[in-house]
Each structure stands twice: as C-alpha cells, then as structure tokens.
Amino acid sequence: MPAQLIDPKQILARRILVIDDEEANVMLLRSILQREGYTDIHCLTQSKDALSTYIDLEPDLVLLDLMMPEVDGFQLLEAFSRHDAADEFRPVLVLTADTTIQARRKALALGAKDFVAKPFDVIEVGLRISNLLETRLLYDRLRASTPSAI
Amino acid sequence: MSRRSTLFWTDRPLAFKGLVVVALPLAVLLGSLVSLYLASSAETRAEDDVRRAFAIQRDVYQVHALLAEAAAGVRGYALTREDRFLEPYYTAERDLPATMERLDGAIEDRDVRPRFLELLQVTQAKRDGLSATIALAQSADGESVDQIEQSLVANKLALDAVRQEIENIQQLEGVVLDRRRALVDDVRTRFLTLTAVSAIIGLLGSFAAVYLFSTGIVRRVGKLEGDAELLARGERLDDPPEEADELGRLAQRLSRASALLRRREDDLKASEERFRLVIERVRDYGIFTLDNKGIVTSWNLGAERIKGWRTDEIVGEHFSRFYPADTRDTLPTSMLERARVEGAAEDEGWRIRKDGSRFWANVVITALRDEAGELQGFAKVTRDMTERRRSEEELRLAREEAVAANLAKSEFLSRTSHELRTPLNAILGFGQLLEIDEEDFANPHRDAVRQITKAGRHLLSLINDLLDISSIEAGAEEVEMETVNIAELLEEVRSLADPIVRAASLRFDIYLPDKHTLVEADQRRTTQVILNLVGNAAKYNVDGEFVRLGAEASGDHVTVFVEDDGPGVAAADRSRLFTAFDRLGQQKLSRSEGTGLGLALSKSLVESMGGTLDYAPRDPGGEGSGARFCFTLSAKPVSASAQHGAQ
Numbered sequence: 001m002p003a004q005l006i007d008p009k010q011i012l013a014r015r016i017l018v019i020d021d022e023e024a025n026v027m028l029l030r031s032i033l034q035r036e037g038y039t040d041i042h043c044l045t046q047s048k049d050a051l052s053t054y055i056d057l058e059p060d061l062v063l064l065d066l067m068m069p070e071v072d073g074f075q076l077l078e079a080f081s082r083h084d085a086a087d088e089f090r091p092v093l094v095l096t097a098d099t100t101i102q103a104r105r106k107a108l109a110l111g112a113k114d115f116v117a118k119p120f121d122v123i124e125v126g127l128r129i130s131n132l133l134e135t136r137l138l139y140d141r142l143r144a145s146t147p148s149a150i
Numbered sequence: 151m152s153r154r155s156t157l158f159w160t161d162r163p164l165a166f167k168g169l170v171v172v173a174l175p176l177a178v179l180l181g182s183l184v185s186l187y188l189a190s191s192a193e194t195r196a197e198d199d200v201r202r203a204f205a206i207q208r209d210v211y212q213v214h215a216l217l218a219e220a221a222a223g224v225r226g227y228a229l230t231r232e233d234r235f236l237e238p239y240y241t242a243e244r245d246l247p248a249t250m251e252r253l254d255g256a257i258e259d260r261d262v263r264p265r266f267l268e269l270l271q272v273t274q275a276k277r278d279g280l281s282a283t284i285a286l287a288q289s290a291d292g293e294s295v296d297q298i299e300q301s302l303v304a305n306k307l308a309l310d311a312v313r314q315e316i317e318n319i320q321q322l323e324g325v326v327l328d329r330r331r332a333l334v335d336d337v338r339t340r341f342l343t344l345t346a347v348s349a350i351i352g353l354l355g356s357f358a359a360v361y362l363f364s365t366g367i368v369r370r371v372g373k374l375e376g377d378a379e380l381l382a383r384g385e386r387l388d389d390p391p392e393e394a395d396e397l398g399r400l401a402q403r404l405s406r407a408s409a410l411l412r413r414r415e416d417d418l419k420a421s422e423e424r425f426r427l428v429i430e431r432v433r434d435y436g437i438f439t440l441d442n443k444g445i446v447t448s449w450n451l452g453a454e455r456i457k458g459w460r461t462d463e464i465v466g467e468h469f470s471r472f473y474p475a476d477t478r479d480t481l482p483t484s485m486l487e488r489a490r491v492e493g494a495a496e497d498e499g500w501r502i503r504k505d506g507s508r509f510w511a512n513v514v515i516t517a518l519r520d521e522a523g524e525l526q527g528f529a530k531v532t533r534d535m536t537e538r539r540r541s542e543e544e545l546r547l548a549r550e551e552a553v554a555a556n557l558a559k560s561e562f563l564s565r566t567s568h569e570l571r572t573p574l575n576a577i578l579g580f581g582q583l584l585e586i587d588e589e590d591f592a593n594p595h596r597d598a599v600r601q602i603t604k605a606g607r608h609l610l611s612l613i614n615d616l617l618d619i620s621s622i623e624a625g626a627e628e629v630e631m632e633t634v635n636i637a638e639l640l641e642e643v644r645s646l647a648d649p650i651v652r653a654a655s656l657r658f659d660i661y662l663p664d665k666h667t668l669v670e671a672d673q674r675r676t677t678q679v680i681l682n683l684v685g686n687a688a689k690y691n692v693d694g695e696f697v698r699l700g701a702e703a704s705g706d707h708v709t710v711f712v713e714d715d716g717p718g719v720a721a722a723d724r725s726r727l728f729t730a731f732d733r734l735g736q737q738k739l740s741r742s743e744g745t746g747l748g749l750a751l752s753k754s755l756v757e758s759m760g761g762t763l764d765y766a767p768r769d770p771g772g773e774g775s776g777a778r779f780c781f782t783l784s785a786k787p788v789s790a791s792a793q794h795g796a797q
Contacts, residue, residue, distance in 0.1 A: 024576035031583055067568055097571030099617075100564065118575035119610060122582040 011133045015040040017059035019050050019076065020095070021068040025118075029063055029095075029125075036126050047071040051079045059090070060136050061129065064112070066096035066103060077110035089139040091132040095120060159366060160393040167366045167395075171359045178355035182348030189341030196334035203327040206256045207320060209249050213269070214316045216242035216249070217276055221309050224280045228287045228298050239280060246273070262322045269315040276308040370397045377404045386412055436532035439518070442525055444469050444486055456511075456534045458504030469530065472501045474508065489515040489528055498535065510539040563620045570613050578606040615747035622754045629758050633786050634671045636701050636708055637662045643677055644699060647684040651697050654688040656714075661700025669708045669783040675755045676710075676783070679763070682748045683712035683779045691716030694776065703785055707761075711780035713768045718777040727765055728753045756781040 016038055018029045026043045033041050044053055047068040054062065054076075062080070066073035077092060084090055091113035096103060099117045107115055113135075114128055159167075220242035226235030250270065257266045283301040374397060377387050381404055390405035391398055429437050429450050436453030438446055446469055449461040457464075457472060470482040477499070488495035494516045501511040512533045518526045581603035588596050644660050651658040680699065687697040694715035701710045719727060728749050749763075756763040761782040768776030 022572050022576070024573065025579075028576050028579040028583075031580070035583065097568040097575065098564070099567070099571070118571045119578040119606070120575065122579055122586070 006134050006137045008130075010137060011130055012037045013039060014060035014133045014136070015042070015057060016061045016063065016129070016133075017054060017057055018043040018063045019047060019068075019073075020063070020065035021045050021047060022065070025065070025095075032122055032126055033129070036130070047073075047076065050076050051083070054080060055083060061133055062090070062092040063129070064092050064094050066094060066098055066107060074106060074110055077107065077112060081111040087143065089136055091136055093125075093128060093132060095125070156365070159362065160370075160398065161395060162366075164367065164396050167362065171363045171366070174359045174362075175352065175355045178348070178352040182345070182352055185344045185348055186341075189337065189344055192337045193334060193341060196330060196337050199330040200327060200334060202256055203323055203330055206253060206323050207327075209253050209256070210269075210316050210319050210323070212249055213246065213253070213273060214313060216246055217273065217309060217312055220280055221276070221305055224283050224287075224305065225302060228283055228302060231287060236284065239284070243277070246277070257319075259322070259326050262319060262326065265315060265319045265322055269312070269319060272308065272311040272315050276305065276312050279305045279308045367397070370401070374401055374404065377401060377408075381408050381411070384411065384415065434533070436530075436534075438464075438530055438532075440469055440486075440515075440528040440530060442527055444482060444528070447527065453532065456503075456509070456532060457501075463504075472532075474500050474502055485513075485515050486528065489517045490525065493517055501532070509534050510536045559620070563617060567613055567617050570609070574606055574610055574613075578603060578610065581606055612747070615751050619747060619751050619754055622751070622758055629672050629675070631670050631672055631759065633668050634673050634676065635665070636667050636669050636671075636710070636783070637665045639673065639676060640680070640699060640701060640710075643680045643684070646677075647681055647688075647699075650685055651688045654691065654697075656688055656691060656694065657696040659696050659698040659700075661698065661702075663701045663703050663708065667701070667703050667708060668786040670786050671759055671783045675759060679752045679755050679781065680710065680712065682752045686748060686779075687712050687714040687716070687777065690714075690777075693717070706785055707782045708785045709780050709782050711778055713776060713778045715768065715776040718767050718775065719765060724765060728763070752781075760784060 016033060018026055018033075018041065020026045020029070020043075023045055026045055030041055030043055042053070042057055042059065044050055048070045050071065064073050064076060073094060073096065077094075080090070080092065092111065093114045093116065094107045094112040095116050095118060096107070097118040104115050113132055116125055116128060162170075216238075219238035223235045223238035227233070227239075250273065253266060253269075257263055279301065283298065283305055286298050286301055370391075370393075380387055385408075387405045387408035390402040393401070432450060432452045433455055434452055435450075436456040437450045438453045439448045441447050446464050446467055449459070449464055453464075454460055468482075470478050473481055481497070481499075485495045485497060494514060496512070496514045498510070498512050500508045501513070503509060512535045514531045516529045516531075518529055520526050581599060584591070584599045585603060588599060591599065640660060640662055644658065648658055684697060684699060691697060691714040696715055698713040699711075700713075701708055703709075753763045761784070763779065763781040766778050766780070768778040
C-alpha cells in the first residue's frame, strides 16, 4: 500500500450514495462497502428521488448506474453538476452494464470522475471508491487551508 | 494517221511534241528561203548572160562602125590627100584594140568563138589594107593612082569580109541571146513554181503543226480541263486514257483521283447510311436533333417509343413540349444555353409523353458545330429512367430498412448485453465476495461458489465475444488502421501471452521478422487476434511441447502465424473451424473451455483489416503433426525515416 496522506478512518467515515435501479446490485455494492468498513451508506433504487436525496444528503461520493427507467444516469449527472457549486469536488463513480465507448465518453464528459463496466471486479471497485474519496478529502483540506486560491 | 502512229505521236513527251510543232513550219520556211535564194541567183546569172550578149552585139557593131568610118576616111584621103579625112582612121586605130580585147573576154560560146577569131583576122587585114592605102596615098604620084584604086578595091573587099564576119557573129550571138533569154524565162518560171510549191508546203506544214498541236496537246488539255471540271463536281470520270506522256499521266491521275474520291464517297455514304440506320433503329435511347432554336429536325425509333410521337407528328415542333408545365418556360431555354456555352448539358427530371403521362428522363443535349465552330443545332439523347428510378427508390427503401434493421439489431444486442450484464454483475460480484471469504465455508460450498463464478465468467466472455462479433459485422466500430512495427507488436503480445502458454506447460518460441518490417493494421484488433490464436494453441496442444509465434514478409503482405505441435485439426472438421459456437467437440477435453466464438471473431477481425485468416496442418505430410493458423496484413514499404524511427 502506498503511503496514506489521509487516515483510512476518515475515508471510511465519508458518506456514500448508491443509485441503481437493480436491487441486487444495490445490495452487492452495499455488501462491498460494508465489507470495506464504510459506515455512512445510502442506497436508492428510485432514480426520480435521486436529486432530492443528493441535495439532502450532500454525499462525498455517488455510485451511479446509467441505464435506469424514468430518470437515467446522464440526466442525474447533469443535474448534480448544475446543483453543485463551482468549487465543489463531489466525485461520481459510474457503474454500468453499457460498455460502449459512447456511453463511457458521455458519462465522463458530463462530470463523472470514473467509470467501471459491469460486471465489475469487487476489489477493483473498492479501490476506486477509496481513491476517489481520498481525492475529495485532499481537495477539502486544500480548500480549507487556502480558501482564496480556489 | 494510223492508230499506231497516233499512239506513237501521243506517247512522245510534251517537249518532243513542242519541238516538232515549232520545228516543222520553221524547216519548211527555211527550205523555201533556200530555194528562193537559189532561184534568184540562177536568174541573176541568166540575166548577166543576156547582158553580156547585148554588150557583144554592141561591140561588134562598134567594130563595124569604126572600120567603116575609117575606110570612108581613107577613101577621102586617097582622093584629096587632106589629112582631116584620116581622123576616123586614127580613132579606129585607137579604139579597136580595146574593143577587140573586150570582145575577146566576152565571147565564150563555142560556136561564136571561131567566128571571132575569123573576125580578128579580117579586121587585122582591113587595118593593114587601110594603112597600106594611106601609105600609097602619101607617096603618091601619078602612077600610083592605079595602085591606090586597086588598094581601095581591096579595102572594099576586106571590109565586106569584115561585114560578113560581123553578120555571122551577130547571127550566132542572136541565137545565143535567144537561148539565154529562154533560159532566163525558164529560170523565172521554175522560181515561180518553186515559190508556189514552197508556199503550199509551208501551208501544209503549218496545218500539220496545228493538227499535231491540236491532237497532241490542245484537244487533250481541253479534255483534261473537262475532266477536272467533272472531278470538281464530284462526277465519275471515264476510263483513263492510255497515252504515256505527261498529259496522259495527268489524265490517268485525275482518273485515279476520281476513282478514289468516288470510293471514299461511296464508303462515306455507306457509313452514313449505317450510322443513320443505327441511330434510327436504336430503341432504348431517344435520339433526335434540334435546330438552333430548339425545333425538332429528326426523330428516331427510340424517341418514338419513349415519347409516343411519330416522326411526322413531331418534326417542326419545339422541344419544350416534352417538358411538364412547371419547367416548360425556363428549363428548355436554359438547357440549350448551357449546351451552347459548355458544349453539352445533362439533366434528369420529369418529361411528358404524347399521351400526357410523365416519365423520369435522363437527357443529354450536345451542341453540334461545324468545322468553323458555327452552331448547327443540337443533338438530344433521352433515356427513360422511370424503371431505374423506381428500382433505385426501392433499393433506397430497402437500404433504409436494412440500416434500420441493423440499427435495431445493434440496439437489441446492446440492450441484451446490458440486460445480461446487470444480473451477471450481481452474480459475479457476490460470487467474488464469497470467494474472498471462502474460508468461512465448508468444502462442498467452496466448490459450489467456484462453479458459480466460473460459469458466470464464461457467460460474461460469451456475451463479450457475441457483442464483438456483431459490432464488427455491423461495422459499428471503426477500424483504426495505422502503421505498425510487426516485430515490436509480436514482442508485446508475447509478454501478454507468455503466462497463458507457461500455464499450459509449453515452450513459447518466437520468430521475429526483420525489425523494420511495417504493416498497415489496427493494433488493438491484431493483438486480439494473436492472443486468441496463441490462447487456442496453448489450450488445445495437450500432448505437445511448444507454441510458436512468428511473422514473415513476402511481397506486399506480411503473414503472421501461430503454430503448435499438438493434435491439429482433423481434415473433416476444417470446414467448420471458423463457424461460431462450433467447438468441434473440444468441449469434452477437460482443459479446454471456450465460447466457440474465438476463431469466428478472429476471422471477422482479420477481414475487417483487409486480410485473410487460414488454417493448415503444420506439416502437410502427416496428420496430427500440429496446427498452423496464419493471417495476412498488408505490408507498408519501409521508408528511410521509418527505419530511422525504428532504431
């Protein structure tokens, strides 16, 4: 393991929002997260409630499925970035069964910070989650120390 | 003139004819002149003779006169003894010798000459007599009178003799003169005759020259002129003349030119007729001509078939009536203008038939210009494209349907893939979680979890391959061709595939081509194909020792091959080798698991890059001596910079 800039406990305490219309996948992600030691986990299968939950919870990381009925992942990505302040770094990890390059490009262009194709490797997903949270924490720390620079 | 001499004359060259025509009258003239000269000199000679005869007569008379006067004088002197009577005698003595000398020179006639000699003698006798008388008279006395008388009588006799001789001579000379006069007359008559004959011959010679000139030159030049006139009018000339001179040859050439012209004209006519017939009979194309204003001037069968008008109905009409009302006022004019300016104008659009129905036409109007570039009208070719337009329309619809179907298929596959992946994600995810925590389970459960994840991964690779194949077949993903260094690529693939081969306990050999060998290929697809082939070799080479990867350049392509010394592919199975899902019974082998799509996918990938994928036994001689899969890539010529870049 590389030298940690952030205390792992701090990472595990972050709030994670899981949005996926497939119950089994939500359960899988929750299992992975719990197994890793995360405590503040919120799951959602109704994508139409996603934006309000997002606003209410102000999560540190969103795990987002793309293909969902009613409101899809792309729309949510747009809504999140519209809502977030310009200086906010709130990473979204897209997890989708749509493996086309078009979907990948579109998601990343709309603000997703990372992209993992389903079916995914459990361990890989765990590592990507902790990396993104670490980045967020580092960003927060940087913003706190030099507010004027950002 | 006989035919042979005519031919002889006409066959002579023109220079010869000219010479004859000019020389003939000249020669006649010259002959006349010579004869004239000869005749005139003969006449002069004859006249001289006459003149000489007259001079002789004159001198003879003078001799007689001188002697007579001298005798008279001597008689007087003898009577009177006066000296003045002797004067005539002295005159005679003085003049006679000269006169006699002249006569001596002048008298040549053989008959007269003896008389002259007689005359000389009697004259001398007379003169002697006279001188004797004078001498007697001077010495006279009485007795001598008788002597004087006797002398005088003698003198008288002498004079009579002289007179007699002179008469003889004159008589003879008269005969000579008459003869000479007759001769002069004769010469003059002959001269006149000769002149007349010369004139006649000269005239005849001129006639002959004119005739020859006419037959040899003028008449034939006239004929030639007539021939040239005929030729100019394009009429046929008679058979060529046989004469061998310049005019004859000229006439023959004219005749040949006429024949040639005629032949060409005939050919041209035949060709034009053929061409006209061809155009007239063409049924699939409406071909007709327009004058400068767009009035129809000719009409073929195809035009009648396509448009419905017969020739006699449409010739003389303006071609705008073929156009529908909405374009009739503008399009025909602009088409003609375009053809006038650009040489030709093409258009495709609706046209009207005689019965008012519409048809879709392809039209080409071509400006017709003469050699001077002057516009002579237009040629218009019309094709009825209605049928083709309909089939094109059908084709377009079919294509659209196919595209839509293909899109639907892609959409279906994409959705299927998504729908399959989503539950598979949960299966594999939980399976993996269970595997991580496998020490929590008893052995049978542990195996069950492993089977679940193994089956799940198999299902996933099936889904991935299916999606790959369909997206390649649909051309959904673009082939990204680039210049690839094949040796570097093989090295890379070897490092990727090495663990797979090693896991199968096989030796991994590599045969690299020249390190500068470049190919045109999609790097990702090529890697995928090689990995698949190497994976297959490792998977199915159960009893062998090695897997061999290599490439070799030959000509414009590079062959990449993967070999092994395993069982190979049975001859009966080879035709099904590249069929999707056909695993040739290999699934029974415990070590081999697969989707049955790998070779089908590889084949699609290679073909998408323009190459071919083939199988052959490694050693064609014996069965079971290994497999050899190879595919081709197009080679890229090595440039100096590429070599440099590769180093």
